[in-house]
Amino acid sequence: MSGVEFQHVRKTFGATAAVDNVSCTVASRSFVALVGSSGSGKSTLLKMVNRLVVPDSGRVLLDGADVADEDPHALRRRIGYVFQNIGLFPHLTVAENIAIGLRLEGKPADGRVAELLDLVGLPIACAGRMPDQLSGGQQQRVGVARALAPGSKLMLMDEPFGALDPVTRDALGCAYRALHQRLGLTTIMVTHDMAEALLLADRVLVMAAGRIVGDGTPADLLAGRAGPEAAALVDVPRAQAERLKELGA
């Protein structure tokens, strides 16, 4: 169990509503992509789960319990959080970065670091390196390992692969999808890239102006069954694919 339920959540910054009365349920073990243009409120909605953003009204339930009832630090320690700018601690080694969640809880790291490095496909030799000695892709692999380390079952990912080159991005996306499956995780991933969402997620939520305007499986979206906004977004990669096919023909 690590299902997430948003109940009428709302958040305004000044006069604009970033999230406007959103209600929806994310099933345990599902991979949900939150898609929308920048400013559509998808990151704000995501951060309500681990209380990096507190809704003005409404509530967020995690496994049926209101996240507002739990100490925010304890809550965050059992939720994995991966974001575009990675944010590895530059003065700590890769191993220390990965084990930080365990350190905060006062738990020993034991063989966990080696296990996690293996899981995210990094050589064990990386453990003693400093973050600035790694490539961008390797750094984000460490970011994922750090998020998984405390045994998190829920992963919140905010444009996790957005800053990587397309090749690395694709490889990392696929590797993460496999990990999601293998570990039985629940993943909510924010992305503005519809192709990435369609290829990785079980379910895609489309956001515009703080509201959910489309909701469906990738198949629903491709078939145009998830509303006009979703269809418009799906048309972009589809048209690109068509043009590529024509170029190759």
Add this chain to the structure above:
Amino acid sequence: MSGWSRLPELLASHVLLAAAALALGLAVSLPLSIWAARNRHVARVALGFASLVQTIPALALLALFYPVLLAISSLVGGGVPALGFLPSLLALGLYALLPILRNGVAGLTGIDPAVREAADGVGMTSGQKLRIVEAPLAAPVVMAGIRTAAVWTIGAATLSTTVGYPSLGDLIFAGLQTQDWALVTTGCVAAAALALVADALLGLIERGIRFRRRTRVWLGFALLVGGTAAALAPKLLPQQPVVTIGAKNFSEQYILARLIGRHLESAGYRVRYREGLGSAVIFRALVAGDIDVYVDYAGTLWTNEMKRRDVPDPKRMVAQIGRWAGREHGVGLIGALGFENAYAIAVRGADARRLGLATLDDLARVAPRMVLGSDLEFLERPEWAAVRDAYSLRFAATRAYSPTFMYRAIESGAVDAISAFSSDGRIAAQRLVVLADPRHAIPSYDALLLVSPDRAHDARFAAALKPLVGRIGVEAMRAANYSVDRDRDKRSPDQAAAWLDARIR
């Protein structure tokens, strides 16, 4: 030379003051940096205040603490020392704030926002975030600020001499007054060397933090603590009671302090010296017991402390001062030494002959075409106001010098008249003419031996000093002063005191 023998003691004292001030600066500015980094308003106010403090010259900042502490002391019913360690500590501690605060805020706000977001994301409490992430990342920048603060503090600590806390500045100020450049250089070099060593050790710690070399951090830290502890050690040993002899900031005072010291030492007392104290500060220091004995001048006490404007006969004046000092402050008057060191206006002998100058009335005629050179305090003193008003003196310009340079200035023609001291040997040596005061505008300046309230009824102490009373004539004092002030074949104040002692015993 006496200056050299005091070097270890002054160095230790200097180290303690600088270390304490830096510790105070750190204790205030580090928490303030953290607060300021989290709150823009706090940052603006704190940095604004620290910058403002920095614009005040260190010497003035030290001087300002004197009235502030006096006021605090009277509010809480006494017991707060206004001179010595406390004002020095507070002024230098304030001075150390800005570099640490500025770098602290810069170090903390300069941390990559992604790193902060990650720290929140992994569930760090704000305390954990500070300890695990912010402090280590800001540390190199903060250390750079601490290094700056340390160098400033060690440099500015030389000025604590002026409020009666012994430091390497004692050598500099004493050397400056007696034109003993070797002594000045010794003080400067010692302070600079101390600053360099402290900077190097803090630099070792800074690099240790930057490159994650714990042994370097601990080595630097251990050496700093060890050095401070070594400076502190002598203070912790049980000490015999010591008599503190005060002196103002000119040669005669240095010589008289040593002369008093010789007599007290031969009576079995251990003595130390607080030299270079300002006129306004030294009497208060005596009242507070920060010094035990010093020589002041009748006219100075009469006008500055008693606020009297009349000019009575010298004998009656001394008697009245003695009664006033005992009644108002518990201060004991041992007696007058025998000579007078009055303020006087002197001109070049050649000018006096050419212009026919013999009295201040004569001077008033030609003053509008002349420049008056004075010591640093004369123009602010009531004596100047009295002379100026009595003779309607109007000079073309006035310039203030330290006494040594004032005599240079009249010799070189930079000024035409000076506020001389009647016991100064340079008057005769430079063929200056002292102008008479027919209107009796300036009171008498008999040199008076004063003791603190604690010593006022100490018969043994008084007996040790009595032999000085009435024994020092103005000729002897002038000769002793000149032997220290002249350019060639200079004596140290110690040697001059020995010579004077031999003449009067």
